[in-house]
Amino acid sequence: MDESLHGTRDKRGHYKPGKLLKIAPLYPPQWRKIPAWLPSYFLPWNVFYAVSAFVYWVLFIPPVDVLQTLSLGWVLRLYIINVIAVGLFYGAFEYRLFLARAQGDRFKYNPRFPGDTQSRQFWFKSQNIENVLRTFLYGVSIWTLFGALVLWAWANTWGNWLTFSEAPIYLAVIAVLVSMLHQTHFYAIHRLIHTPWLYKHVHAIHHKSVNPSPWSSLAMHPVEHALYFASVFWHVILPSHPLIALYQLHKAGFGAIPGHIGFDKMEVGEDGAVDLHAYGHYLHHKYFEVNYGDGLVPFDKLFGTWHDGSAEADAAMRARLAKMRREVTPS
Ligand SMILES: [Zn+2]
Numbered sequence: 001m002d003e004s005l006h007g008t009r010d011k012r013g014h015y016k017p018g019k020l021l022k023i024a025p026l027y028p029p030q031w032r033k034i035p036a037w038l039p040s041y042f043l044p045w046n047v048f049y050a051v052s053a054f055v056y057w058v059l060f061i062p063p064v065d066v067l068q069t070l071s072l073g074w075v076l077r078l079y080i081i082n083v084i085a086v087g088l089f090y091g092a093f094e095y096r097l098f099l100a101r102a103q104g105d106r107f108k109y110n111p112r113f114p115g116d117t118q119s120r121q122f123w124f125k126s127q128n129i130e131n132v133l134r135t136f137l138y139g140v141s142i143w144t145l146f147g148a149l150v151l152w153a154w155a156n157t158w159g160n161w162l163t164f165s166e167a168p169i170y171l172a173v174i175a176v177l178v179s180m181l182h183q184t185h186f187y188a189i190h191r192l193i194h195t196p197w198l199y200k201h202v203h204a205i206h207h208k209s210v211n212p213s214p215w216s217s218l219a220m221h222p223v224e225h226a227l228y229f230a231s232v233f234w235h236v237i238l239p240s241h242p243l244i245a246l247y248q249l250h251k252a253g254f255g256a257i258p259g260h261i262g263f264d265k266m267e268v269g270e271d272g273a274v275d276l277h278a279y280g281h282y283l284h285h286k287y288f289e290v291n292y293g294d295g296l297v298p299f300d301k302l303f304g305t306w307h308d309g310s311a312e313a314d315a316a317m318r319a320r321l322a323k324m325r326r327e328v329t330p331s
């Protein structure tokens with residue numbers, strides 16, 4: 001597929017989509033735009049996470065009497081299932097786009113592939129090896145542990161748990177809001193870990209992937225994993241259902257991937273291409289001080305850190321950073 005129909009490359013060969021990023025038309029509600037925006041809220045990603053949570057609920061989550069006791073057996077089993085699921089899901093994108101290079105560098109923001117260069121800043125001088133190890137050693141472990149704790153709390157009726165027959169409409173609303181809850185939680189912890197001390201000791205690890213690949217998604221310091229996956233605990237505080245808590249967890253675990261794919265579109269068939277919604281967070285990895293969230297919630301716009309990919313947003317960012325530098329080092 002001809003990428004130049006959808007964007008341009010600069011002198012260094014970096015790809016920029018022609019379409020600018022947009023804040024969701026909800027603040028205040030722009031009623032005429034909402035119907036056109038709504039499918040992108042659900043498809044393809046959120047439906048996928050909801051379905052994956054449902055599959056887990058039906059096939060892999062043990063019965064309630066087993067969940068009542070926190071034991072290594074079922075928690076380890078869940079960890080292995082998560083390892084397989086992440087291996088397959090992340091691995092599928094990594095294999096197709098970065099190993100098999102099925103579409104070359106078409107639609108790839110940064111024309112270089114991280115696997116082609118070695119760097120001392122990574123374990124074994126490899127971005128991929130460090131990122132895979134961090135994903136499975138810390139990321140999936142903390143994801144599994146937090147999921148197990150929430151299921152254990154539910155089984156012991158600790159929290160405000162409801163059933164679908166008790167509150168079908170309320171629970172449907174909570175399920176629809178999972179993505180917004182995720183973005184609000186993520187925005188808050190992301191701003192927190194960009195404060196100087198936490199950035200240096202915690203979040204800098206995630207930002208080593210300036211040119212991200214799918215394995216960068218959960219390449220974090222374990223403290224960041226803990227803050228990130230803590231979004232599931234909102235369901236112990238709010239009246240909720242464990243299936244929705246599981247969806248929240250899958251939104252965090254599998255949902256880390258879209259921002260880190262490094263490609264704007266994935267080619268499908270001869271002339272088709274799926275939008276990967278990766279550009280907003282790619283710009284965060286490129287410029288650090290923009291797009292702490294993804295535009296679903298309006299905080300970046302509100303606090304002046306929104307970058308929609310335009311030259312104007314670029315100029316505004318540079319002016320803001322220059323002002324910040326002047327304030328730190330007054331002449
Ligand atoms: Zn990231």
Ligand SMILES: [Zn+2]
Pocket residue numbers: 190194203207284288
């Ligand atoms: Zn960051």
